[in-house]
Amino acid sequence: MRIAEFQKLIEDIYGAKDGSRGTAGTFMWFSEEVGELSRALRRGDRENLEEEFADVLAWLVTLASMNGVDMEAVAAAKYAGGCPRCEGTPCRCAEPTATHSS
Numbered sequence: 001m002r003i004a005e006f007q008k009l010i011e012d013i014y015g016a017k018d019g020s021r022g023t024a025g026t027f028m029w030f031s032e033e034v035g036e037l038s039r040a041l042r043r044g045d046r047e048n049l050e051e052e053f054a055d056v057l058a059w060l061v062t063l064a065s066m067n068g069v070d071m072e073a074v075a076a077a078k079y080a081g082g083c084p085r086c087e088g089t090p091c092r093c094a095e096p097t098a099t100h101s102s
Helices: 003-043 046-066 071-079
Strands: none
Touching (some): 003 046, 003 071, 046 071
């Protein structure tokens, strides 16, 4: 399944609920799921880890949809040419994590 197909599927399943909750409330749910992913990573629980990754992705595309962002298009536009800063694949930037926020 492509990112755009997944984003549309989540819109179809949860769009009405998410819309009534609003961006701020939905962001709080997203943040809670990121916390659950953090716990799963620390514990090394593979089954729970997979579930939490899926949940975080679902809440992320929900927020994107609510704000008129096509996740597949923006991800491709930013990363298709490699690292947005150095254009390398793999990244050759000196900063190990700062490059992802550029």
